[in-house]
Amino acid sequence: MKTISSKQFYELGLKKNEALRDVRVTSDYNIEHIDGAFNKPVEDFEKHKEEAKRYDTLYIYCNTSIDSQMFCKYAEKHNINAINIKNGIVERKQKYPTNRLKKTLPLMQQVHITAGALILLWGILFITTGSPLYVLISMAVGLWLFIAGATWFCWMARILSYMPRNK
DSSP, rough: EEEEEEHHHHOOOTTTTTEEEEOOOHHHHEEEEEETTOOOOGGHHHHHHHHTTTTEEEEEEHHHHHHHHHHHHHHHHTEEEEEEETTTHHHHHHHHHOOOOOOOHHHHHHHHHHHHHHHHHHHHHHHHOOOOOHHHHHHHHHHHHHHHHHHSSOHHHHHHHGGGOOO
16 A cells, blocks of 8 residues: 655645545535545445546545545555555644634544543443443443444444534
8 A cells, every 4th residue: 555644745736637535524524624635435435436446546535544544455456546645634734734614523523522421421420329220321332332443334423413513
């Protein structure tokens, strides 16, 4: 898998028949993205792989390179020339301009805050009431997060994506 830094990409720029693809969820793209990027989430690889083959080179980024690395591995198997931009938009926005469109938190950050708050709240309720029901609820949320991590599908993210601030 080919990888370049944000600095290298910034200095190279895009040439004819090259494209910059943001593989994060659409709500994160709508909050902030790199100028010139188009958005096709990594989960939609199969739907858009023929479109991706039209480019000589695709530069790929996400938040921190996890999804972009996954995309590049899929692309390699399908003879698509994809180059991962190391450390994604997180590194890019520290040194170079991005397009910030909304003042809201990225979806996964909202998931982490919501899940953490729920577990904290249930822990406090368990301590104050002594009811084992709150332990079961905490275990259910923990299992939910484990499954989301293992399957790359998060129900909490799906629910939060329907909130008005994420449209």
